[in-house]
Amino acid sequence: MPVDYRLSNLRALEAESIHIIREVAAEFERPALLFSGGKDSCVMLRLAEKAFWPARIPFAVLHIDTGHNFPEVLEFRDRRVKELGLRLVVGSVQEAIDAGRIRERPGQSRNRLQTQVLLETVEKHGFDALLGGARRDEEKARAKERVFSFRDEFGQWDPKNQRPELWNIYNGRIHPGESIRAFPLSNWTELDVWQYIAEDGLEIPSIYFAHQRNVFYRDGMLLAESDVLPRREGEEVFSATVRYRTVGDISCTGAVLSTASTVEEIIAEVATSRVTERGATRADDRFSEAAMEDRKREGYF
Known part of the structure; x- marks a missing residue:
């Protein structure tokens, strides 16, 4: 009988994402994977496992902790990192507030305060690429992102200053101080994420x-x-x-x-x-x- 080598939609997305993760590992000296414990980062972690199996994931995982995160999610984050034997780097918004580097406005979310702490943490650890779980279907600004999103020496994003991406060819060349944010889940939807969680039996918070x-x-x-x-x-x-x-x-x-x-x-x-x-x-x-x-x-x- 003839063998059907066609991939399902989910397995095609998985293959594309694994290719992107491997490209980041190959092109950059010190990448890190953003891992908050959320569903998208859980999928990212599983994809990274598959990308390098049976070897261990060859880079650190990074989380910017606002100090106002759900305790169930932080417990899950710490347990998964320990199970996989990974190095967890945490940038603390609360520590930055206590040190006077940023100021909290009463009654407002700390989400916006994550930006400075993220940039400080990236500089401190010398990360030149961050793998994130953002998807283009989430929000209008994220729909503008390339898979390899270029950031200047100040860590800032200019949607008009991005590289062309032809087929699956990604340009990871950067000067010292510049960096790349890579988004392997760019072409996934929320429904794709949940269907993948179901097919792979992923644990989530x-x-x-x-x-x-x-x-x-x-x-x-x-x-x-x-x-x-x-x-x-x-x-x-x-x-x-x-x-x-x-x-x-x-x-x-x-x-x-x-x-x-x-x-x-x-x-x-x-x-x-x-x-x-x-x-x-x-x-x-x-x-x-x-x-x-x-x-x-x-x-x-």
């Missing part, structure tokens, strides 16, 4: 599944009750069955009402959604029409 949590409404979003998120007058806490579509800072990441307690139920839910996860649940992206692009120009990932 528990808050992605439906659970009971004390929440309150703010600006049309369900935010979690937390010591780091003071409530305003008139905001009443109630218990609801919710889950998270994306994971970020507690102060700006909203939950969605959901009873999806399995990956298969989440896939069915995502397949019928008409709003991206960031558009639906990330307050920091609602700041202005160009909020994400402004942060990326400053050096955000």
Whole structure:
């Protein structure tokens, strides 16, 4: 019988991503993989495992910790890094605030403060390439990204100053001080990510599944009750069955009402959604029409 060598959509995406990860490892002296413990970075970690198996992943994993992250996600991050025997580099927003290098504005998310801490951490450790899990379907500014996104000596992004990418040929040449942000999941969608999690049996943090949590409404979003998120007058806490579509800072990441307690139920839910996860649940992206692009120009990932 003839053998069918055609790849499914997911396996074609996987092969493309593994190729990109290997290209980064081959072209750069000191790359790092951004790993927050979120679903996209969990997929990235699995792809990196496959890219170098049976050898260990040959670079560090990096997380910029705002100090306001969900405890379940931090526990998951630390456990996965330990299981794989990887070196974890953490840039702490709280330490930068305590040292007076950045200033926190009362009542505002710390997400924007990540940018300076990220740039400081990259400079301190000499990273010349960062592998991130951003996808083009997430947000308009991210749709402008190349797979190899060039950053100048100040770590800043100029969408008009990027290299052409013909087929699968990527230009990784940089001068000292410059860097590249590489996005192997560029061509994936949220649904692709969940289907891959299902096919590969990936473990992800528990808050992605439906659970009971004390929440309150703010600006049309369900935010979690937390010591780091003071409530305003008139905001009443109630218990609801919710889950998270994306994971970020507690102060700006909203939950969605959901009873999806399995990956298969989440896939069915995502397949019928008409709003991206960031558009639906990330307050920091609602700041202005160009909020994400402004942060990326400053050096955000």
